[in-house]
Amino acid sequence: MTSPLEQKKIKIAGPSVVTANRTWDGAVIYRTAAKDWSTDLSDAAIVRANDEARALLAESVADDLGAIGAYIAPVDVKDDGRIEPGNLRELIRRSGVTIGPPAIGLPVQA
Amino acid sequence: MYAYDEIDRTLVNERVAEFRDQVKRRLSGELTEDEFKMLRLQNGVYLQLHAYMFRVAIPYGTLSSQQLRRLAHVARRYDRGYGHFTTRQNIQFNWIKLAELPDALADLADVGIHAMQTSGNNTRNVTSDQWAGVAPGEIEDPRIWAEILRQYTTLHPEFSFLPRKFKFAITASANDRAAIKIHDIGLRLHKNAEGETGFEVLVGGGLGRTPFLAKTIRPFVHGSDLLSYVEAIMRVYNQYGRRDNIYKARIKILVHELGIEKFAHEVEEEWQQMREGALKLDDDVVEDIRSRFFYPAYEKLPHMPDELRKAAHDPQFEAWRKNSVSPHKVQGYAIATISLKPVGGPPGDATAEQMDALADLADKYSFGEIRVGHEQNLALPHVAKRDLPALWKALDKAGLATPNVNLVSDIIACPGLDYCSLANARSIPIAQELTRRFANLDTANLIGRLHINISGCINACGHHHVGHIGILGVEKNGEEVYQITIGGRADENAALGALIGPAVPYAEVADVVEDIVEAYLALRERPEELFIDTVKRLGVEPFRERVYATR
Amino acid sequence: MPLVKGGKITDDVFVHVADGAALPDDGAILVPAARLLENPASVLDRKDKIGVIWPNNRDVDDLVPYLDRLAVVALVFPIFRDGRAYSQARLLRERFSYRGELRATGQVLRDQFVFMLRAGFDSFEVKKQSDAEAFAQTVKRYSVFYQPTGDGRLTALHRRMQLRHSESAGL
Numbered sequence: 108m109t110s111p112l113e114q115k116k117i118k119i120a121g122p123s124v125v126t127a128n129r130t131w132d133g134a135v136i137y138r139t140a141a142k143d144w145s146t147d148l149s150d151a152a153i154v155r156a157n158d159e160a161r162a163l164l165a166e167s168v169a170d171d172l173g174a175i176g177a178y179i180a181p182v183d184v185k186d187d188g189r190i191e192p193g194n195l196r197e198l199i200r201r202s203g204v205t206i207g208p209p210a211i212g213l214p215v216q217a
Numbered sequence: 218m219y220a221y222d223e224i225d226r227t228l229v230n231e232r233v234a235e236f237r238d239q240v241k242r243r244l245s246g247e248l249t250e251d252e253f254k255m256l257r258l259q260n261g262v263y264l265q266l267h268a269y270m271f272r273v274a275i276p277y278g279t280l281s282s283q284q285l286r287r288l289a290h291v292a293r294r295y296d297r298g299y300g301h302f303t304t305r306q307n308i309q310f311n312w313i314k315l316a317e318l319p320d321a322l323a324d325l326a327d328v329g330i331h332a333m334q335t336s337g338n339n340t341r342n343v344t345s346d347q348w349a350g351v352a353p354g355e356i357e358d359p360r361i362w363a364e365i366l367r368q369y370t371t372l373h374p375e376f377s378f379l380p381r382k383f384k385f386a387i388t389a390s391a392n393d394r395a396a397i398k399i400h401d402i403g404l405r406l407h408k409n410a411e412g413e414t415g416f417e418v419l420v421g422g423g424l425g426r427t428p429f430l431a432k433t434i435r436p437f438v439h440g441s442d443l444l445s446y447v448e449a450i451m452r453v454y455n456q457y458g459r460r461d462n463i464y465k466a467r468i469k470i471l472v473h474e475l476g477i478e479k480f481a482h483e484v485e486e487e488w489q490q491m492r493e494g495a496l497k498l499d500d501d502v503v504e505d506i507r508s509r510f511f512y513p514a515y516e517k518l519p520h521m522p523d524e525l526r527k528a529a530h531d532p533q534f535e536a537w538r539k540n541s542v543s544p545h546k547v548q549g550y551a552i553a554t555i556s557l558k559p560v561g562g563p564p565g566d567a568t569a570e571q572m573d574a575l576a577d578l579a580d581k582y583s584f585g586e587i588r589v590g591h592e593q594n595l596a597l598p599h600v601a602k603r604d605l606p607a608l609w610k611a612l613d614k615a616g617l618a619t620p621n622v623n624l625v626s627d628i629i630a631c632p633g634l635d636y637c638s639l640a641n642a643r644s645i646p647i648a649q650e651l652t653r654r655f656a657n658l659d660t661a662n663l664i665g666r667l668h669i670n671i672s673g674c675i676n677a678c679g680h681h682h683v684g685h686i687g688i689l690g691v692e693k694n695g696e697e698v699y700q701i702t703i704g705g706r707a708d709e710n711a712a713l714g715a716l717i718g719p720a721v722p723y724a725e726v727a728d729v730v731e732d733i734v735e736a737y738l739a740l741r742e743r744p745e746e747l748f749i750d751t752v753k754r755l756g757v758e759p760f761r762e763r764v765y766a767t768r
Numbered sequence: 769m770p771l772v773k774g775g776k777i778t779d780d781v782f783v784h785v786a787d788g789a790a791l792p793d794d795g796a797i798l799v800p801a802a803r804l805l806e807n808p809a810s811v812l813d814r815k816d817k818i819g820v821i822w823p824n825n826r827d828v829d830d831l832v833p834y835l836d837r838l839a840v841v842a843l844v845f846p847i848f849r850d851g852r853a854y855s856q857a858r859l860l861r862e863r864f865s866y867r868g869e870l871r872a873t874g875q876v877l878r879d880q881f882v883f884m885l886r887a888g889f890d891s892f893e894v895k896k897q898s899d900a901e902a903f904a905q906t907v908k909r910y911s912v913f914y915q916p917t918g919d920g921r922l923t924a925l926h927r928r929m930q931l932r933h934s935e936s937a938g939l
Contacts, residue, residue, distance in 0.1 A: 224928065225912075227911060228910070228914070231910050231911065234909070235910075247898065252848075252877060255848070256879055338849065338851075368915075369914060371914050374854060374884070374886035374915075375854040375887055376851070377851060377854075378854065379851060455852060456856075460850060494862075495916035496915075505925070505928055505929065505932065
């Protein structure tokens with residue numbers, strides 16, 4: 108997933124959300140329709156057009172105190188309305204690393 | 218190791234107080250993120266995918282047991298119970314909260330640890346090799362000069378806002394374990410024909426989008442002139458390095474665009490005007506720093522102690538000893554490398570428990586000292602040979618005795634897309650799978666010395682360009698694919714690897730690496746011919762043929 | 769934008785002359801570098817104080833012939849992260865022995881005050897009022913300095929030497 112830090116032009120390919128990290132602790136957050144942030148992806152406001160995306164991002168970026176590094180991320184909206192991350196990067200941000208905790212090597216001796 | 222005095226401690230505490238104030242002003246809104254970002258970077262605080270990442274400096278890779286315990290405490294108290302040792306001898310914590318950082322920094326400052334300039338467009342950790350001061354054949358301990366440089370570069374008022382980051386490395390051995398040729402300034406400590414101590418100065422090395430090996434700018438600079446010469450280089454860079462394009466802002470680009478002769482000339486002109494000034498290092502100033510380095514009171518010990526002779530009957534101990542134990546300059550002692558590359562594990566990670574266990578072992582067996590290597594392993598630098606069997610048992614219990622150092626499963630990898638917001642692809646799961654494929658130690662020993670380096674993006678924090686096998690993750694149509702190179706090396710014969718063919722998808726990378734290894738085993742002239750030498754002898758083509766025959 | 773000089777907020781007696789504008793008949797003036805260089809006589813021929821604003825992408829060598837006539841040299845930080853003016857400041861102070869007022873302009877923020885003082889700046893066009901007010905307090909943040917600059921502050925290395933000598937002298 109090309110790092111979205113390199114996003115220059117706002118052009119969405121499908122339903123998208125605005126995501127960022129919470130300033131005081133770095134937690135992953137999503138912009139809601141109520142001009143707020145939530146750590147729950149299901150609370151995220153969904154945009155489906157470039158203008159909407161631009162507007163939502165601009166409003167999110169204006170909250171410099173609450174969040175940092177806001178950008179537009181793709182989502183997958185299921186038939187039942189569930190919102191799922193739209194690529195591997197967002198999956199990792201939502202669910203955590205894909206590796207186990209540091210594996211303590213098995214002792215060579217029994 | 219270097220002992221902080223009141224002066225050093227005061228500076229670190231003043232920095233902590235300043236950062237606490239900066240965090241306060243950020244969280245109150247007085248500072249915008251745009252104003253704060255460079256300030257937090259100057260203290261090693263990145264924003265990553267899941268959280269902030271905190272990079273703590275381990276100057277030239279030397280730690281006391283007390284310091285290692287405090288790192289374990291930070292992992293436990295402020296993070297998720299583990300840390301990651303990096304390719305620049307630092308340690309990273311991945312889940313840190315900005316609001317708690319000033320307290321974490323204060324806890325670290327207590328034991329003389331800081332995070333100054335581990336990020337940002339300034340001068341970073343001055344690295345050396347993990348055997349500095351104890352390896353046979355060293356001119357002198359390069360860490361003394363690394364410490365002189367560390368102090369000189371810390372909060373330097375002229376060079377805190379450079380065009381881009383700036384990295385130093387220093388070696389005092391003919392065999393360069395510090396990879397000086399891939400650094401912005403590389404220093405090779407040696408003696409000239411008159412027996413005087415000085416440095417070969419190399420400049421303009423660096424990986425990333427446009428990798429370059431450093432070029433020699435001056436074959437000999439006297440020790441007393443080191444700082445003035447470095448200042449001349451940095452002043453030229455600060456003034457003329459590009460600031461219009463971050464991909465062209467490193468000194469390697471300036472050296473490349475001017476050419477080494479013109480660049481050397483610019484530096485020489487600047488240097489001639491200030492070489493006799495305040496930066497000239499007197500002998501007593503150097504001696505003062507040297508005197509602050511404590512060395513163990515080594516005992517007079519036999520070359521082959523009974524304990525070692527007896528333990529030779531244990532094949533598992535022997536496997537570890539032959540793999541992980543290296544000669545020491547003092548008879549009766551040895552250097553023990555601690556592998557942080559267990560089968561299935563993320564390379565370079567250690568839990569808080571492991572750190573505490575290792576700190577205790579360092580107290581017991583290594584005069585309280587631990588080293589960090591850029592290969593993301595640790596070392597105990599002063600182990601009496603008679604203690605090796607007991608040490609091994611304890612390391613094994615703590616999962617720190619995988620005898621795979623320098624072998625195919627001793628992989629160097631960046632955090633990749635699992636952690637890093639710059640990444641395009643994952644690197645750790647690739648490394649984990651490779652350790653599983655090559656878990657059999659007999660096979661690994663049959664293959665011999667083989668360095669695999671993995672980077673999750675072109676920024677090359679995994680140093681893939683200089684891996685014997687280099688793996689670079691990229692993104693194509695939403696999928697992770699990997700470019701594979703062979704023939705790179707990071708030592709005194711540094712070279713950049715060559716691509717063997719088109720990029721391969723995530724699921725095939727381990728297969729391709731197995732094929733490369735099989736090709737090597739078939740092509741090598743004799744068992745002692747290392748992978749890297751077979752590649753040098755035959756070139757990339759025979760490997761390309763075999764690996765891509767069925768792809 | 770508040771001007772901090774001598775550690776506190778003061779009025780700026782210098783008038784910034786815009787590109788192409790006529791020079792005022794009298795009073796202290798701050799002119800852009802290009803103005804000085806294209807016609808030095810016209811700028812320097814006045815009894816009141818003269819200062820120049822020097823861009824950060826031009827060698828200060830070209831300014832050296834005029835230094836003894838200048839009361840102020842203003843250097844520029846277009847953004848605070850662009851640190852070229854630190855080198856220019858040190859060269860002016862340490863190599864060319866400039867003794868007049870050395871002013872930091874552009875995006876001058878609180879967290880760079882100490883660096884700027886050490887590099888030789890002694891006046892600051894500070895972006896934020898709150899930063900200007902905090903100047904005196906901010907410059908007390910650090911008492912330890914590792915490297916020598918022209919500011920005369922004793923470096924750590926030399927403090928240690930002093931301590932050593934006084935110890936061995938039995939003081």
